[in-house]
Amino acid sequence: xxxxFQQALDLALATHSSQTRKGSEIPYISHVMAxxxxxxxxxxxxxxxxxxxLHDTIEDSNGExxxxxxxxxxxxxxxxxxxxLSDATTFxxxxxxxxxxxxxxxxxxxxxxTLLVCAxxxxxxxxxxxxxxxxxxxxxxxxxxxPPEEQFWYYQQVYNTVCESVPLWxxxxxxxxxxxxxxxxxDD
Numbered sequence: 001x002x003x004x005f006q007q008a009l010d011l012a013l014a015t016h017s018s019q020t021r022k023g024s025e026i027p028y029i030s031h032v033m034a035x036x037x038x039x040x041x042x043x044x045x046x047x048x049x050x051x052x053x054l055h056d057t058i059e060d061s062n063g064e065x066x067x068x069x070x071x072x073x074x075x076x077x078x079x080x081x082x083x084x085l086s087d088a089t090t091f092x093x094x095x096x097x098x099x100x101x102x103x104x105x106x107x108x109x110x111x112x113x114t115l116l117v118c119a120x121x122x123x124x125x126x127x128x129x130x131x132x133x134x135x136x137x138x139x140x141x142x143x144x145x146x147p148p149e150e151q152f153w154y155y156q157q158v159y160n161t162v163c164e165s166v167p168l169w170x171x172x173x174x175x176x177x178x179x180x181x182x183x184x185x186x187d188d
Contacts, residue, residue, distance in 0.1 A: 007034075007073060008050040015057045015066075023143035031124060032056060038120040042167050049114040051078055053087045055117055061072065063089035077078050081114045085121070096146045100157050104161065114164045119166040119174060120156050126177040133184060153180065 012032050019028035036052035044052070054074075058066045067089065070079035076160060084106045087099040094102075103129070129151075132140045141148050153179055163171045 004074065005046060005050060005053075008053045009093060011069075011073070012053045012057065017063050019060065023132075023140065031128075034124050035120045036169075037118065038124065040116055042120070044113060044116055047078055047081075048117060049116065050074060051081045051085070052117045052120060054078070054082045054155060055121055058086040059088045059093070061090070074170075076154060081110075081117070082086055084110050085118055097150070100146075104157050106115075107158065107161045114166045115162045116167075116170075118158065119162040119170050122155060122162075123170060123174050123177065126155060126174065126181065128175060129182075130180055152178075152181055152185055177188055 014114055016028040016032065021028055021031060032053050032055065035055065036049045039052040040049050053099060057066055057070070067079055067083050079120055085103075087103040088094060093099060101132055107115070110118070129140065141151075144151060144155070155174075159171075159174050163174065
């Protein structure tokens, strides 16, 4: 681990130290660490692993101020890749659908390494969602600001954007997760 990676981990810890995953007591930092770990396991370079650690810092803190901090500490490329993976830079955040459409538009212009971070992020979120559906059932949907059908639509759109650019193993896992979620939501 290099000093830059350690600095990114420290910043992620500072940003997310008091946060938990939606509707749980799981420390939020576990999510960004899992995404970064998966990125590294799938061949991402150090910059991409750093982007993975920081992928939620802009939307979970001071937006444009955080973007500038990332530029100063890690350079414009990393900061802009994190910005690409952020669905909001202001608080309060815009409406859910507006944020997700803007995110998808940003994703359509992203490089392969940024798409790798996105896919790892969504895969971790999707597997966490499926696990929580097994554990607590439909009450899990109360955590979200959009209904289950919209959540499924969003995951499907992200998958359609990243599937050709990420390792086959990850694309297949995302597809399997989507199939499982679709069965839960739409099969009688």
